Amino acid sequence: MDSEKCGKCGKVATSMCINCKTAFYCSRECQKSDWKCHKTQCRSFEIVSDEKIGRLLRASRDISAGNILISESPIIIGPKWTLDEDEEMLKFTCVGCFETINTLYYKCPSCSWPACSSECIGLLNSELHDIECQFIKFGNGPKEKTNIKSIKGYFRMDTMLALKILLLQRKNPKKFQAIMDMESNEKNRLLTSNFKEAEEKILFLEENFLNPLEKAEEKNGQTILPLKDRKILHKIFGIIETNAIYINLQTGTEICGLYPTAALLQHSCLPNVSYKFDMKSGFKISVKAAKDIKKGEAFSTSYTHVLWPTSVRQQHLMDTKYFTCNCERCIDPTELGTNFATLRCIGSDEGPCNGFQTQTSKFEFSCNKCPIKVSMEHVNMITGRMNEEVDNLLSLSPNPATIEDLIEKLSPFLHPNHYLLFNLKHTLVQLYGKHKDSPYDTLSIDNYKRKLSMCEEMIKVVTALDPLSIRIAFYTSILLYEKAMCMYEMHKHKYDNIDLNEVKKCLEDAKKIISVEEDLTEGKQLLQKIENALIKF
Numbered sequence: 001m002d003s004e005k006c007g008k009c010g011k012v013a014t015s016m017c018i019n020c021k022t023a024f025y026c027s028r029e030c031q032k033s034d035w036k037c038h039k040t041q042c043r044s045f046e047i048v049s050d051e052k053i054g055r056l057l058r059a060s061r062d063i064s065a066g067n068i069l070i071s072e073s074p075i076i077i078g079p080k081w082t083l084d085e086d087e088e089m090l091k092f093t094c095v096g097c098f099e100t101i102n103t104l105y106y107k108c109p110s111c112s113w114p115a116c117s118s119e120c121i122g123l124l125n126s127e128l129h130d131i132e133c134q135f136i137k138f139g140n141g142p143k144e145k146t147n148i149k150s151i152k153g154y155f156r157m158d159t160m161l162a163l164k165i166l167l168l169q170r171k172n173p174k175k176f177q178a179i180m181d182m183e184s185n186e187k188n189r190l191l192t193s194n195f196k197e198a199e200e201k202i203l204f205l206e207e208n209f210l211n212p213l214e215k216a217e218e219k220n221g222q223t224i225l226p227l228k229d230r231k232i233l234h235k236i237f238g239i240i241e242t243n244a245i246y247i248n249l250q251t252g253t254e255i256c257g258l259y260p261t262a263a264l265l266q267h268s269c270l271p272n273v274s275y276k277f278d279m280k281s282g283f284k285i286s287v288k289a290a291k292d293i294k295k296g297e298a299f300s301t302s303y304t305h306v307l308w309p310t311s312v313r314q315q316h317l318m319d320t321k322y323f324t325c326n327c328e329r330c331i332d333p334t335e336l337g338t339n340f341a342t343l344r345c346i347g348s349d350e351g352p353c354n355g356f357q358t359q360t361s362k363f364e365f366s367c368n369k370c371p372i373k374v375s376m377e378h379v380n381m382i383t384g385r386m387n388e389e390v391d392n393l394l395s396l397s398p399n400p401a402t403i404e405d406l407i408e409k410l411s412p413f414l415h416p417n418h419y420l421l422f423n424l425k426h427t428l429v430q431l432y433g434k435h436k437d438s439p440y441d442t443l444s445i446d447n448y449k450r451k452l453s454m455c456e457e458m459i460k461v462v463t464a465l466d467p468l469s470i471r472i473a474f475y476t477s478i479l480l481y482e483k484a485m486c487m488y489e490m491h492k493h494k495y496d497n498i499d500l501n502e503v504k505k506c507l508e509d510a511k512k513i514i515s516v517e518e519d520l521t522e523g524k525q526l527l528q529k530i531e532n533a534l535i536k537f
């Protein structure tokens with residue numbers, strides 16, 4: 001730095017821009033006043049085009065872990081455009097802040113759509129509830145005003161994000177154009193269920209708002225909204241499906257946003273960036289390097305779930321984003337050595353062969369010890385049935401004994417790390433020591449050893465699948481916490497020669513990992529538990 005001069009005034013520089021490390025300054029004031037000019041060069045990436053992937057972000061220099069790569073506001077924020085069964089059946093969504101509401105207690109005074117309360121921050125914030133309010137207030141309202149099904153069928157917040165985008169052509173044409181420039185997968189969507197679902201939402205918007213508007217436009221000889229045909233609406237739904245990034249509100253409610261640069265992050269099941277949102281600054285996203293990134297490497301995030309096996313992730317990516325992932329995990333039949341979808345080979349008529357079957361082609365599972373092959377269809381049928389059994393059991397708040405029974409039943413067919421056993425064991429380790437049927441004081445040495453070994457096995461799996469702890473921080477942190485608590489209790493009961501330094505290290509690792517999710521209620525609660533446990537050391 002000695003020889004560097006301040007980029008603003010030319011004096012000897014004493015600091016540099018920590019983001020790009022290429023601009024030098026003599027003082028904070030100089031750095032601040034240079035930001036307007038420097039911010040355009042501070043970018044650590046370039047936008048390039050790839051034949052298969054389309055546009056992507058590529059590092060334009062070596063980047064250190066922790067560097068902020070993108071920091072930007074959303075073009076638009078809105079409620080989710082698909083609802084799960086529970087949301088569809090029971091709940092309403094606040095038109096202002098998009099939080100879930102259970103009753104129709106309060107309404108927006110202007111448009112009369114359901115809202116959470118008179119203090120709703122969204123009703124006062126023009127970024128959240130604005131131009132659409134002026135628009136939906138002219139809607140017909142529910143056909144049967146006392147019938148809950150009819151009321152639910154009218155206040156369709158799953159159409160709201162598309163409507164907000166459509167209305168941007170009037171409110172902010174620049175933002176509208178920025179969204180229209182995003183990838184829509186228009187051709188790939190044709191004939192898919194996504195297209196059909198969008199079609200149904202478009203019919204709703206036409207019937208209730210767009211057709212009446214068109215009639216009014218004709219009557220008055222004045223066009224208010226030039227673009228409102230089905231083609232543009234399908235394009236908007238395609239853009240939302242392809243680019244929207246989910247945002248978890250503190251309460252756990254998911255909403256989504258469209259971000260101009262972050263939308264260009266490509267997918268990898270082993271991503272190299274992480275991101276978080278700042279709720280206070282209008283859901284600004286900040287994307288950070290999760291590891292050192294070399295010049296020329298693409299920035300990547302994961303569009304899918306880490307704890308799904310390859311076949312399920314691939315199907316999900318194809319169904320929602322229309323491509324096949326070829327990352328290191330996807331092309332490895334053992335899923336990075338975890339055997340997350342590996343089955344035990346049942347062998348031939350002569351008996352089991354003690355081998356394991358992994359997926360070796362798109363259509364087949366092969367054994368590593370004998371010539372047996374099983375079709376993907378067959379595997380899907382068997383694991384589908386097992387999956388149902390696992391889901392059913394876990395939905396019934398089971399006790400440890402019933403989970404152990406199911407693990408015993410499925411174990412002859414599955415690798416110990418198989419994702420179905422993983423799900424059961426992840427619940428089981430949290431129950432041993434806490435469930436009323438098995439508090440710590442009543443656990444046998446075998447129970448303790450079992451809990452500890454399950455935690456250790458699963459920590460290896462999550463470390464392989466999410467080495468930077470950016471996608472399943474909660475799962476990983478829980479495992480480390482449960483391992484630490486188990487070891488601590490074993491030490492208290494003098495069951496084993498436990499190294500308390502290792503217990504402390506586990507808790508510190510758990511704390512570090514969950515700190516990225518401390519903005520969420522669940523994350524905060526876990527962090528509190530870990531901090532309480534750390535007081536003992």
Ligand SMILES: C[S@@+](CC[C@H](N)C(=O)[O-])C[C@H]1O[C@@H](n2cnc3c(N)ncnc32)[C@H](O)[C@@H]1O
Pocket residue numbers: 052053054055056182183185242243263264265266267268320321322323324325326
């Ligand atoms: C959020 S957009 C990313 C930006 C997009 N590439 C563009 O040009 O606007 C998601 C789309 O990018 C493409 N894509 C992203 N990651 C990919 C990958 N790993 N392999 C192939 N295509 C990918 C797919 O077409 C996907 O639907």
